[in-house]
Amino acid sequence: MANDNDWKDRLAVVYSTNPDYKYDTGVEEEPDTLPPGKQNLRIKLDKRHRNGKAVTLVTGFVGTTADLKSLAKMLKSACGVGGSDKDGEILVQGDHREKILSILTKAGYRARII
Secondary structure, eight states: OOOTTOGGGGTTOOOOOOTTOOOOOOOOOOOOOOOGGGOEEEEEEEOTTTTTOOEEEEEOOOSOHHHHHHHHHHHHHHHTOOEEEETTEEEEESOOHHHHHHHHHHTTOEEEEO
């Protein structure tokens, strides 16, 4: 039996009179990754706050951070450019909307250009 209420994890809490007290660590669980057919990805061109440089933004991904990173790596390597992935968004440098749309639809994802 794993002790979910270990005292070492609760160093900031001095005392609680509640017998059902569960310490909240603040860590949220990641959602399970949806299959590609259930994903609803949106592709758009973004130039805001980027000194006039265009980036292709893929939003709407539901899944774990590791799966987001692997999808971003696949898109960046297929386009031959750099980019980043965070907060459920994939950023690909340059205007590659059509190319990303064809890559995602071939991989089985539901995607559309906004």
